Amino acid sequence: MGANALFLSPASTYRMTRFRRRSARFAPPLFAALIAAAFLLAVPARAQQTDRDVGADGPLRSGPMVGHGTHRTTALWLQTDGPARVRIRYWHAATPDSTLATPVRRMQKENDFARTFHLTDLEPGQTYAYAVKVDGETIQRPYPLRFETEALWQYRRDPPAFTVAFGSCNYVNDPRFDRPGDPYGGGYRIFEENRTGDFDAPPMMGDRYARTRAIPEMQPLLATAHHYATWDDHDYGPNNANRSYHLKETSLEVFKRYWANPSYGLPSEPGVFTQFSWNGVDFFLLDDRYHRSPNSAPRDADKTMWGDDQLQWLIDALTTSEAAFKVVANGGQILNRFDRYETLARFPQDYERLMNAIEEREIEGVVFLSGDRHHTELLRTQREGAYPLYDFTSSPLTAGVGNVREGPEAENPLRVDGTLVVERNFGTLTFRGPRDDRRLVMRTYDTGGKLRWERTVEANDLTVE
Numbered sequence: 001m002g003a004n005a006l007f008l009s010p011a012s013t014y015r016m017t018r019f020r021r022r023s024a025r026f027a028p029p030l031f032a033a034l035i036a037a038a039f040l041l042a043v044p045a046r047a048q049q050t051d052r053d054v055g056a057d058g059p060l061r062s063g064p065m066v067g068h069g070t071h072r073t074t075a076l077w078l079q080t081d082g083p084a085r086v087r088i089r090y091w092h093a094a095t096p097d098s099t100l101a102t103p104v105r106r107m108q109k110e111n112d113f114a115r116t117f118h119l120t121d122l123e124p125g126q127t128y129a130y131a132v133k134v135d136g137e138t139i140q141r142p143y144p145l146r147f148e149t150e151a152l153w154q155y156r157r158d159p160p161a162f163t164v165a166f167g168s169c170n171y172v173n174d175p176r177f178d179r180p181g182d183p184y185g186g187g188y189r190i191f192e193e194n195r196t197g198d199f200d201a202p203p204m205m206g207d208r209y210a211r212t213r214a215i216p217e218m219q220p221l222l223a224t225a226h227h228y229a230t231w232d233d234h235d236y237g238p239n240n241a242n243r244s245y246h247l248k249e250t251s252l253e254v255f256k257r258y259w260a261n262p263s264y265g266l267p268s269e270p271g272v273f274t275q276f277s278w279n280g281v282d283f284f285l286l287d288d289r290y291h292r293s294p295n296s297a298p299r300d301a302d303k304t305m306w307g308d309d310q311l312q313w314l315i316d317a318l319t320t321s322e323a324a325f326k327v328v329a330n331g332g333q334i335l336n337r338f339d340r341y342e343t344l345a346r347f348p349q350d351y352e353r354l355m356n357a358i359e360e361r362e363i364e365g366v367v368f369l370s371g372d373r374h375h376t377e378l379l380r381t382q383r384e385g386a387y388p389l390y391d392f393t394s395s396p397l398t399a400g401v402g403n404v405r406e407g408p409e410a411e412n413p414l415r416v417d418g419t420l421v422v423e424r425n426f427g428t429l430t431f432r433g434p435r436d437d438r439r440l441v442m443r444t445y446d447t448g449g450k451l452r453w454e455r456t457v458e459a460n461d462l463t464v465e
Contacts, residue, residue: 168371
């Protein structure tokens with residue numbers, strides 16, 4: 001069941017508050033990186049949602065959404081209700097008289113009236129405010145429109161602390177097409193995943209994204225936290241979809257239309273996999289669908305989750321990275337050896353190739369993130385003569401809860417004691433400490449913001465001796 005997500009905050013602590021249909025309070029994360037095209041979390045504390053549905057009585061259907069950011073640039077996505085001319089004004093929050101602006105761009109039907117704008121000439125480590133002008137009119141919002149640029153800490157000081165929030169299996173449906181009786185999903189405090197269905201009708205793919213993206217509760221978060229995304233099956237196509245999906249190219253184009261990632265695959269290898277860095281941590285988002293063999297295919301040398309080129313890209317990128325923590329995010333679990341569900345255990349060639357590369361190339365600081373399973377757990381693999389590997393699975397956000405306690409995985413030997421959560425929840429990663437002694441604090445919260453568990457991993461414990 002699709003989708004995972006993560007976030008980052010400049011503070012050393014992160015608090016998720018309750019999202020309601022009519023009003024909400026928001027905590028102060030600055031960065032949202034989504035691991036599976038489908039959700040978000042995190043917004044400034046000053047944000048206050050009103051009863052007015054965003055876009056219902058104005059020219060914006062959804063957004064603005066802050067996308068990929070660096071020291072000097074930031075991407076900004078939005079969608080209008082129809083044809084329009086749009087421009088973004090932006091300024092340093094401390095000096096509002098010094099205003100920059102993007103060129104005016106036309107919003108066109110062939111792109112679902114959606115577009116990504118690129119804000120340039122920014123200064124590192126600063127807070128910027130911005131405004132959206134549609135056909136010459138400045139759009140008002142009942143929450144702040146602002147973002148932060150990455151600090152220029154290299155060769156100057158220790159990397160700043162920040163927090164990532166993430167999760168998976170968020171479910172948002174059109175009530176007209178939901179199952180009879182009690183609706184599936186709920187607890188919409190962390191958003192969003194796409195509703196299932198519509199995968200045989202290309203015109204409906206964009207509509208599916210657009211309906212989800214326009215949810216009022218999401219708008220304050222979209223406007224203030226950097227967002228990244230990859231996908232899992234329900235973002236890409238039907239349940240458990242693989243490389244045989246006949247609309248895979250259309251699905252990829254729609255994904256690119258609705259997100260503002262730094263890149264999408266390689267020139268020679270299509271997909272949504274990408275990478276980015278923030279304050280000394282490198283993140284690698286994988287595409288476990290576009291090149292995936294069917295789950296039931298023979299487990300021979302040709303069976304793959306990622307495809308040869310993507311896996312080689314990941315291995316080379318991890319080898320090149322000098323970050324103390326290298327966070328690898330995938331739709332499905334990587335370390336789990338139970339293979340009944342969509343784990344990497346069903347693809348032994350990819351698993352062995354990745355594990356061997358980490359060992360043979362002496363790649364340090366690798367931590368995995370995953371979702372899909374409708375429960376949360378932290379898995380730990382102790383490799384002989386090597387540092388332990390962790391796989392932090394967070395699920396579900398708003399979808400149904402699984403029954404892992406009733407199956408063979410109830411006593412998974414890789415599970416860290418006390419980390420199994422079988423209710424709706426989300427996770428956070430806090431990175432802090434000097435560059436030569438960084439640590440990662442992993443936490444899980446329930447949908448009301450109550451801490452369920454916390455574990456700390458030292459970067460110096462993830463090194464090659």
